[in-house]
Amino acid sequence: MLTELNHITLQADGRYVTPEEWQPVQTYLAQLRQRFSAYSKIQSAAEQILQEVERRLLMRSPRFFYKGSQDMSAICRRDRADVLRYICATLLTGDITAYKQRLLCWLQTIARSFQDQRAARQTYEVMGEILKEKLTPQEFELVRPIVQITADMLGD
Secondary structure, X not given: OHHHHHHHHHHOOOOOOOHHHHHHHHHHHHHHHHHHHHHHHHHHXXXXXXXXXXXXXXXXXXXXXXXOOEEOHHHHHHHHHHHHHHHHXXXXXXXXXXXXXXXXXXXXXXXXXXXXXXXXXXXXXXXXHHHHHHOOHHHHHHHHHHHHHHHHHHHO
16 A cells, blocks of 8 residues: 555646545555454464464475475475565555565565475465465455465466
8 A cells, every 4th residue: 555655646746636546545444444353363373374384285295395305394484474474464554566576576586496486386375275264255355365466476
């Protein structure tokens, strides 16, 4: 939302903002209660969410977190925790543009360096499944695009 507000003010330089230009801001404000609710639910269940992601991925393959003979579990666990916090922050701010520019470009570089984009995609697809189970449908619709963008960008 911050990036969008900046864009709106730049576009409206020297004039008043039109109601159509304000619509994204009004939509964001109308969703604020649900955003806080989803944030609180994810925050309080973060450890269980992360454990369930790992459990489901290991069910797919017991060596899911291995790169050759090296166990990458601890690094992956740390990265998933960081990403979940950034997803929550983006949920509150509604600023997907900033999320893409800051976090995802950095993580994309890491995922490519390990040459395992498929695993990254699967990780965040599974995280999305779990979040869908933990949130109301309305709350999940707010977080779904963030998780989807994460899976798409890291999985490419």
